Amino acid sequence: MQSMLSGKTEGQTGIGKLFKLSLVCIIKLTLICGCTSLHMESSLKEANEYSAQGSYLVSLDKYEQILEKYPETGDRVLFEMGLIHVHPGNWQRNERKSREYFQKIIQDYPKSEYHRASEMMIAHIDAMTVKEKEIATHQAQMHALQNELKRRDGEMAFLNKRISALEQELKSKVYPVQDGPADRIVIEKKARRLTLMTGGQILRQYKIALGGNPEGPKERQGDNKTPEGTYVINSRNHDSRYHLSLRISYPNDKDKKRARELGVCPGGDIMIHGIKNGLSHVGESHALVDWTRGCIAVTDEEIEEIDKLAPLGTAVEIRP
Numbered sequence: 620m621q622s623m624l625s626g627k628t629e630g631q632t633g634i635g636k637l638f639k640l641s642l643v644c645i646i647k648l649t650l651i652c653g654c655t656s657l658h659m660e661s662s663l664k665e666a667n668e669y670s671a672q673g674s675y676l677v678s679l680d681k682y683e684q685i686l687e688k689y690p691e692t693g694d695r696v697l698f699e700m701g702l703i704h705v706h707p708g709n710w711q712r713n714e715r716k717s718r719e720y721f722q723k724i725i726q727d728y729p730k731s732e733y734h735r736a737s738e739m740m741i742a743h744i745d746a747m748t749v750k751e752k753e754i755a756t757h758q759a760q761m762h763a764l765q766n767e768l769k770r771r772d773g774e775m776a777f778l779n780k781r782i783s784a785l786e787q788e789l790k791s792k793v794y795p796v797q798d799g800p801a802d803r804i805v806i807e808k809k810a811r812r813l814t815l816m817t818g819g820q821i822l823r824q825y826k827i828a829l830g831g832n833p834e835g836p837k838e839r840q841g842d843n844k845t846p847e848g849t850y851v852i853n854s855r856n857h858d859s860r861y862h863l864s865l866r867i868s869y870p871n872d873k874d875k876k877r878a879r880e881l882g883v884c885p886g887g888d889i890m891i892h893g894i895k896n897g898l899s900h901v902g903e904s905h906a907l908v909d910w911t912r913g914c915i916a917v918t919d920e921e922i923e924e925i926d927k928l929a930p931l932g933t934a935v936e937i938r939p
Contacts, residue, residue: 840886862893
């Protein structure tokens with residue numbers, strides 16, 4: 620007789636590791652029990668075929684009928700039923716019932732050829748039950764942690780929005796919104812700060828990025844230094860590669876004199892500008908590093924605000 624596992628893939632779960640051993644055991648016992656009646660063998664074959672086709676409930680019903688009609692096959696039938704209840708392909712698998720069948724063989728058929736295989740199946744079922752409980756516990760812990768992370772993410776998002784709102788509220792109180800205009804722009808290189816002033820009062824303040832070589836005044840073209848001195852806004856470009864830009868009147872007379880003494884070109888095109896086109900999503904984080912070629916950079920939103928508040932001719936003081 621073929622095992623009820625014929626045609627099924629082994630190893631779908633940990634239980635599958637013992638099915639090969641069970642198959643050898645059943646084949647061996649079938650040869651020993653060759654005296655069994657042909658009708659009973661036909662019934663067993665039919666029940667086994669239903670199991671092989673995945674009709675596990677029908678197969679179990681057939682085995683129940685065989686057990687009632689041929690009680691002498693009890694250990695063999697109970698073993699087959701135990702395997703069906705623990706078969707990895709049986710979506711209604713029931714390890715508890717499977718264990719009961721194997722335990723019954725051990726208790727009621729102590730000399731059965733299925734005795735040792737039943738003990739091994741029970742041991743494996745018990746081990747798998749413990750493992751499944753551990754897995755379920757770990758999954759529950761993971762699920763709880765995931766929910767906790769989601770909850771904290773929600774709290775962080777809420778807190779960030781609240782902080783942003785409070786910052787805006789504080790900014791509006793410290794630096795009341797005015798239509799401008801600014802009469803002076805103060806740039807403090809060491810503090811990385813740009814301040815719009817009017818009548819000695821602060822209108823706005825912004826974090827800035829400078830040239831990649833920020834220490835000291837600009838001396839020559841290509842030195843990546845941001846100038847130091849007094850200038851004015853003398854033009855603006857709304858079609859800039861850096862969103863939009865306000866040109867500073869560098870070089871002044873002092874800058875030109877220093878360049879002549881050094882025998883170099885002082886350079887020019889020093890701007891207050893936004894972020895390079897296509898990279899506006901960087902936002903305020905752009906100010907974490909000095910990345911310009913000597914210009915003063917703010918965010919796109921900030922340069923739009925500065926553009927509205929600082930007319931042509933606005934004085935620009937760039938301090939060390």
